[in-house]
Amino acid sequence: MTVRDFVALGLVLGLLSGCAVNPATGRTNFVMMSxxxxxxxxxxxxQEIIKQNPRHADEKLQAYVQQIGERVAKASHRSQLDYQFTVVDSPDINAFALPGGYIYIHRGLLAYLNSEAELAAVLGHEVGHVTARHSVQQQSQSSAWNILGQAVAIGTGVGAAADLTNVLGTTFVRGYGRDMELEADGLGAQYLARSGYDPQAMIEVVKVLKNxxxxxxxxxxxxxxxxxxxxYHGLFDTHPDNDRRxxxxxxxxxxxxxxQQIVNREVFLQHLEGLPFGDSAATGVRRGQNFYHAELGFALGFPDGWGIVNRPDAVIGHTPDQQAFIAMTLEANDQGLAPADLLRQRAGNTRLANGEALQQAGLQGYTAVIPGNPARRVAVVSKGKQAYLFVGVTRGNASLDTQDARFLQVIKSFHSLTTAERKLAEPLRLHMVKAKNGQTMAALAKDSKLPDDAEATLRLLNNLYPTGEPKAGDWLKVVR
Structure with missing residues (x-):
């Protein structure tokens, strides 16, 4: 080993020696970050999360969540941090925290909670990850494995050693893991109690998520x-079924x-009144095999049996076996290029074959095939100063020959919203009703606009899954 190698290895060993006292637990943890x-x-x-996760437009709800989050965070071990709590406009059942106190909760998770105490429990759990510096520990462990791999490569001359330790490191730090999740639960429960909420709400949230x-x-x-x-956070991996730990x-x-501990069920439910359930108008609405976007003013159809994925940056359709995909994204066309010219610009130096002009419902477009293995179907449809780019691709045993007709079917279905379709572009919403004497979930489901298994979904929303029934006077969430 050369002098340079000894110096490099010495730097590595110095980096690997970084430890700090955890502000929440008092234990010494390995960290490589101040x-x-x-x-x-x-x-x-x-900044990156904001781009990928649109903020929910209801500022009253945002302020309420910020208020509850701040109350819990002030009772935490790192109350000096400037915590920011954001409701994400997504139907996903999720919440997560970034280093330094940036915490996000998806409105999809909010819909299934049943009290302010449960909201505080979710936020307290995420605050627990921040106060215990779990993401910092995770990042430090990952960096350590990468550095160790470089050291082994220097000392042995075997570059593959770096790849091996990267794999080991990724396996070692993937997710937060059972111990960190339970630690976040324990810390979150402490913060709940200190801020006046019943820590039992942590158990109630676990029940909601298990359901x-x-x-x-x-x-x-x-x-x-x-x-x-x-x-959400690998729930079953974290909590045994009996929740003993x-x-x-x-x-x-x-x-x-x-x-007395705060629960505030009715106050919380009032803040959910009118909350979009499933897709929102801002992100576009899926109904059956169709997609409608009120703000952008277009509609799109997909073949029977295909799945539709609605992301902030794209709408993606796929075959049931997920061997063929077509994605549509919104593209800027500030120069006002014709569809064919815009498609060629986006394709760069790639050759386009079988070009064809499109004229559909008053809109101009252009489609072609990019040869290759696999070949891809591409298209642009212009709408005002905006353009919609389509890319269809196959994998596995599928080929463009077998799926191209369906790709073209999707592309040619694109059109401006009609007056009748504007109603379909409105999202389903949560509303609160009081249960009447003898009222059943089956009866409520008959009046619901939920597309699939309305009774089971309503039970889930009201913490009555799988067979519970409401009591007279209970506030219930319905979807209309």
Whole structure:
């Protein structure tokens, strides 16, 4: 080993020796980042997250969530941080935290919570990840494995060693893991109790999320599909079915409880009145095999049986076996280029074959094939100063020859919204009603506009899954 190698290895060993006292637990953790670096990292990540996760437009709801989050955060071990709580305009069941106190909760998760205390529990869990610096530990461990791989490569001359340790490091730090999730639950429960909420709400949230997993599995079984694992923070991996470990971490929090604890069920439900359920007008609405976007004023159709994925940056259709995909994205056309010229510009130096002009519902477009393995169907449709770019691609045993007719079917379905379609572009929304004497979930489901298994979905929304029934006078969420 040369002097240069010894110097490099010495730097590595110095980096690997970084430790700090965890502000939430008092334990010494391996970290390679100062608090200021953590705050800077959070700010940078936040800018990217904002681009990928649109903010929900209801500022009254945003202010309410910020208020509850701040109350919990002030009772935390790192109350000095400037916490920002944001409701993301997404139907996903999710919440997450960035380093430095940037916390996001999707409106899809809000719809299934049933009280202010449960909202505080979710936010408290995410605050727990921030106060315990879990993301910093995760980042530091990942960096350490990468550095160690470089050191091995220097010392042995075997470059593959770096790849091996990268793989090991990725496996070691993937997700937060059971211990970190339980630690975040324990810390969140402490913060709930200190801020006046019942820490039992943490258990209630776990029940809500487990019901989500069971519901998803039941629905997949009805469709004859395999249910993907995971969910919000890998719920089943974190909490045993009997929640024994969760009960244990909540013990110290319960000791902090003094007097009546805040639940605020009705106040919370009032803030959910009118909340979009599923897709929103701002992101476009899926109905059956059609997609409608009120703000952009277009509609699009997909073949029977195809899945539709609605993302902030794209609408994606795919075959049931996921061997063929077509994605549509919105493109700027500030220069006012003709569709054929814009498509050639986007394709760069790539050759286009079988070009064809499109004229559909008063809109001009152009489509072609990009040869290759696999070949791709591409198209541009102009609408005002905007252009919509389509890319269809296959994988596995599928080929463009077998799927091109369907790709063209999707492209040629694009048109401006009609007057009748504008109503279809409006999202379903949550509304609150009081249960009447003898009223059943089956009866409520008959009046619902939910497209699939309305009764099961309404039970899930109201924490009555799979067979519960409401009591007279209970506030219930319905979807209209």
């Amino acid at each position: 608090e200021q670096q953590e705050l800077d990292l959070g700010r940078r990540y936040n 989500q997993e069971v519901f998803a599995r039941d629905q997949a079984a009805k469709r004859g599909e395999a249910q993907a694992t995971g969910g 969760l009960q244990e971490v909540l013990g110290p929090a319960r000791a902090l409880v003094a007097g």
